[in-house]
Amino acid sequence: MTPAPVRPAESPYRSYVYAYPHKTAYRPLPERPVLRELWGGEPQHALSLYLHVPFCEVRCGFCNLFTRIGSPDGLTTAYLDALDRQATAVREALDSDARFALAAFGGGTPTYLTAAELERLCDIAEQRMGADLRAVPLSVEASPATATADRLEVLADRGTTRLSLGVQTFVDREARSAVRPQKRAEVEAALGRIRAAGFPVLNIDLIYGIDGQTQASWLHSLDAALAWQPEELYLYPLYVRPLTGLARRGELESQADWDARRLALYRSGRDHLLAHGYQQVSMRMFRRAAAAQAGRSEYACQTDGMVGLGCGARSYTSRLHYSFDYAVNATEVRGIIDDYVATEDFHRAEVGRYTTPEEARRRHLVQSLLQAEGMPVAEYRARFGSTPAEDFPAELAAFETRGWLADDPLRLVLSPEGLAHSDLAGPMLFSPEVHRLMAEYEAK
Numbered sequence: 001m002t003p004a005p006v007r008p009a010e011s012p013y014r015s016y017v018y019a020y021p022h023k024t025a026y027r028p029l030p031e032r033p034v035l036r037e038l039w040g041g042e043p044q045h046a047l048s049l050y051l052h053v054p055f056c057e058v059r060c061g062f063c064n065l066f067t068r069i070g071s072p073d074g075l076t077t078a079y080l081d082a083l084d085r086q087a088t089a090v091r092e093a094l095d096s097d098a099r100f101a102l103a104a105f106g107g108g109t110p111t112y113l114t115a116a117e118l119e120r121l122c123d124i125a126e127q128r129m130g131a132d133l134r135a136v137p138l139s140v141e142a143s144p145a146t147a148t149a150d151r152l153e154v155l156a157d158r159g160t161t162r163l164s165l166g167v168q169t170f171v172d173r174e175a176r177s178a179v180r181p182q183k184r185a186e187v188e189a190a191l192g193r194i195r196a197a198g199f200p201v202l203n204i205d206l207i208y209g210i211d212g213q214t215q216a217s218w219l220h221s222l223d224a225a226l227a228w229q230p231e232e233l234y235l236y237p238l239y240v241r242p243l244t245g246l247a248r249r250g251e252l253e254s255q256a257d258w259d260a261r262r263l264a265l266y267r268s269g270r271d272h273l274l275a276h277g278y279q280q281v282s283m284r285m286f287r288r289a290a291a292a293q294a295g296r297s298e299y300a301c302q303t304d305g306m307v308g309l310g311c312g313a314r315s316y317t318s319r320l321h322y323s324f325d326y327a328v329n330a331t332e333v334r335g336i337i338d339d340y341v342a343t344e345d346f347h348r349a350e351v352g353r354y355t356t357p358e359e360a361r362r363r364h365l366v367q368s369l370l371q372a373e374g375m376p377v378a379e380y381r382a383r384f385g386s387t388p389a390e391d392f393p394a395e396l397a398a399f400e401t402r403g404w405l406a407d408d409p410l411r412l413v414l415s416p417e418g419l420a421h422s423d424l425a426g427p428m429l430f431s432p433e434v435h436r437l438m439a440e441y442e443a444k
């Protein structure tokens, strides 16, 4: 086999931009700003609430999310105790009439918690934070093995509108190759329990680009997912990142071949879902056209703040994005969770990045341009008093040259090729400073 190139400059898979800036651009905040001051004067009538549960039964080979395997000696109880303390401190920092419009439990695997612990998690969101979980969209992530009937019953009863199941593949051989110990029978049983629990929206996560995955086996997984008529589907290109299980396995095909295979799988997956009545929302996300909009969790006003609780959660005010320390390596993750659990004073922000007016424009552009419906130029102008063409001429010229922009006089919209290259287009919109910070971040 020819040696793989180190990293071709033009790989379509540079990074998944789900938030800007990425956590690896955050740094310790030496002044440790007081939350009350950070949140003072912020709009708080439609906040988002995110609770992070950093536990899993296994560590999948591809995963670099902030999570650990197992929870020795009552660690989940201690973690919920810390969440409770943090929620109390954060609520004190918010206005008395602050309101939440959206809630999500993510991970890791929130359903790693027992049914009783999930009740407590909901109590923290409701009683400590004041979120009315039955009145707002509530999205919860689950894995097949932990999506048990008793847990799902609690989640349905407490108002979950969207249950997102990590499936990745319906082919057992591919699950093994992705180092995800999972059998199809177990996935099908979990999907049956989820449908029986009656959540308005079922989302299924699938991954393409796994070793040994072919066009035929990919379509087989898509059809197996479609049989459940999920309201949403997320198709993730496989990333192999430093310090994950797969990163230590060595390369089986050249980077260029792998990129080409992922792009081909993306196109066939997209076309398959479009032909089966799904609409494309972003490169990864597809929504069943006939599905009711109830429980729609994607929409959040660009200017609303986010309150994240838990040691892997990010919070956003208009001036500062902040969180706790971040790591992938198992020992580091355990250390950060142990520190979090031992924390008594949650009144300050520890790690983060302040927003500048230029970064606010970039964030707006990154977050709306990577959506299939694109960005109304008038909306941008109303918010910033300028146009994207005035603010980002070089970036948009590069997109134009590559054929990534669709022809639309009112909106800035990616073409199908632009959307296919979202993970390259997104990072091209980052500021040089954010690129520098991300490059300097030492993976741990």
Ligand SMILES: C[S@@+](CC[C@H](N)C(=O)[O-])C[C@H]1O[C@@H](n2cnc3c(N)ncnc32)[C@H](O)[C@@H]1O
Pocket: 056, 062, 063, 064, 065, 106, 107, 108, 109, 141, 142, 143, 144, 164, 165, 166, 167, 168, 205, 206, 207, 236, 237, 238, 239, 240, 241
């Ligand atoms: C928090 S997990 C989902 C819930 C649950 N922990 C599970 O795995 O079933 C989020 C999703 O991110 C995707 N993901 C994580 N790491 C990835 C990677 N390296 N490449 C592609 N997709 C990845 C997977 O599809 C995964 O389901």
Ligand code: SF4
Pocket: 055, 056, 057, 058, 059, 060, 063, 064, 065, 067, 107, 108, 109, 143, 166
């Ligand atoms: S993919 Fe899900 S179950 Fe696997 S390690 Fe990551 S968060 Fe945990």
